Amino acid sequence: MGKFAEACRHIGFEAMFTPRMVIAKAWVLKKHFDGFPKTSDFDLKKIELPNLKDGELLLESVFLSVDPYMRPYSQRDMKEGDIMIGTQVARIVESKNPAFAVGAFVVGNSGWRTHFISDGKDLQLLPSNWPESLPRSLALGTVGMPGLTAYFGLLEVCKMKPGEIVLVNAAAGAVGSVVGQLAKIGGCKVVGCAGSDDKVAYLKKIGFDEAFNYKTVKSLDEALRKASPDGYDCFFDNVGGEFASVAINQMKKYGRIAVCGAISQYNDSVPQKGPYVQIPMIFKELQMEGFLVTRWKNRQEEGVQALLKWVVEGKVKCHEQVTEGFENMPMAFIGMLKGENLGKAVVKV
Numbered sequence: 123m124g125k126f127a128e129a130c131r132h133i134g135f136e137a138m139f140t141p142r143m144v145i146a147k148a149w150v151l152k153k154h155f156d157g158f159p160k161t162s163d164f165d166l167k168k169i170e171l172p173n174l175k176d177g178e179l180l181l182e183s184v185f186l187s188v189d190p191y192m193r194p195y196s197q198r199d200m201k202e203g204d205i206m207i208g209t210q211v212a213r214i215v216e217s218k219n220p221a222f223a224v225g226a227f228v229v230g231n232s233g234w235r236t237h238f239i240s241d242g243k244d245l246q247l248l249p250s251n252w253p254e255s256l257p258r259s260l261a262l263g264t265v266g267m268p269g270l271t272a273y274f275g276l277l278e279v280c281k282m283k284p285g286e287i288v289l290v291n292a293a294a295g296a297v298g299s300v301v302g303q304l305a306k307i308g309g310c311k312v313v314g315c316a317g318s319d320d321k322v323a324y325l326k327k328i329g330f331d332e333a334f335n336y337k338t339v340k341s342l343d344e345a346l347r348k349a350s351p352d353g354y355d356c357f358f359d360n361v362g363g364e365f366a367s368v369a370i371n372q373m374k375k376y377g378r379i380a381v382c383g384a385i386s387q388y389n390d391s392v393p394q395k396g397p398y399v400q401i402p403m404i405f406k407e408l409q410m411e412g413f414l415v416t417r418w419k420n421r422q423e424e425g426v427q428a429l430l431k432w433v434v435e436g437k438v439k440c441h442e443q444v445t446e447g448f449e450n451m452p453m454a455f456i457g458m459l460k461g462e463n464l465g466k467a468v469v470k471v
């Protein structure tokens with residue numbers, strides 16, 4: 123220890139010269155999911171972070187996202203022992219990078235951990251016009267990746283037009299709730315389905331024209347027909363599987379189907395079998411297109427600003443299912459897959 127530092131230690135300034143040791147908590151994938159994820163598939167680890175090098179920043183997670191893609195992507199991209207994938211809103215607590223000020227908030231893609239070090243390249247600052255009164259967690263939901271999925275999926279894949287009839291499933295969730303509201307802004311009639319009566323009541327409250335509980339209707343076919351006897355121009359499919367097989371038969375001629383997600387299949391150990399889509403596609407001359415929101419990375423700013431404006435104006439309402447505590451991340455993830463969330467599922471550290 124140098125003489126100056128030693129002198130400081132004597133007068134109680136030691137902390138100013140001893141680099142702070144940060145222990146991050148992280149959730150790792152202990153065992154690949156077999157069917158529906160279980161809490162025992164995860165392990166909570168502690169990781170000591172090194173001191174910052176020039177150009178680096180230390181971040182502290184504030185809100186973490188739990189999303190359906192984590193289920194199929196973990197299978198495809200992760201090995202056991204890896205930190206779970208995911209994004210978070212984090213606060214910069216230390217910076218040796220002049221482009222990032224201490225105290226600023228960013229969206230980072232650093233997985234399920236409480237603290238992390240970044241060189242800034244993978245971080246996105248929250249928009250500078252983000253209102254102080256708006257929860258920053260919305261950058262993971264309505265004004266983030268799920269909202270952008272709704273925006274580009276409806277505009278670019280469904281190519282919705284005023285006066286058309288739009289169907290969306292998982293409608294009370296992060297993507298679906300925005301799909302319905304944007305379709306209303308675009309002058310469409312909107313039909314939504316969700317898995318509980320409370321969710322159905324919420325859909326009506328935020329402006330869906332028709333909504334029903336797909337778990338309690340006697341016949342999905344009849345419920346879809348009753349909600350729109352003339353059929354559907356656009357179908358924003360978040361669910362896939364049996365629902366999609368039934369709905370495709372109620373598309374109007376030249377209808378467009380945006381294949382956004384297939385959550386009804388993510389936990390299958392044995393792949394589901396048909397029915398198959400070719401016959402209705404031919405006779406109704408349908409367009410069916412799968413997409414990933416990342417296709418429009420170069421238009422992200424446009425989408426975020428449009429969504430932010432609608433939220434601030436009150437034209438798009440947001441609901442979040444907030445789970446308190448980093449230790450509850452697996453529970454929040456599993457709960458979302460089970461349908462326990464109304465709106466976007468997030469975890470508050």
Ligand SMILES: NC(=O)C1=CN([C@@H]2O[C@H](COP(=O)(O)OP(=O)(O)OC[C@H]3O[C@@H](n4cnc5c(N)ncnc54)[C@H](OP(=O)(O)O)[C@@H]3O)[C@@H](O)[C@H]2O)C=CC1
Pocket residue numbers: 189190191267268271292293294295296297298315316317318321360361381382383384385386387413414415416458459460461462463465466467
């Ligand atoms: N293509 C892309 O780029 C993107 C695709 N997605 C996809 O969009 C979809 C919705 O994601 P997101 O809004 O974040 O999630 P949600 O907030 O909608 O949460 C998932 C919801 O899915 C519903 N669900 C779960 N299991 C089933 C099932 N077996 N059948 C029907 N519904 C089910 C539940 O609602 P309920 O109570 O109604 O059953 C649950 O709340 C997912 O499929 C996801 O993978 C999301 C982001 C980007």
Ligand SMILES: O=C(O)CCC[C@H](O)\C=C/C=C/C=C/C(=O)C/C=C\CCCCCO
Pocket residue numbers: 190191194195198209231266267382383384414415416
């Ligand atoms: O917000 C950010 O910048 C972080 C990016 C998060 C994420 O990577 C971006 C897009 C997420 C897309 C999600 C897609 C789905 O949910 C569709 C799910 C599964 C497709 C099947 C995969 C099959 C793999 O075997």
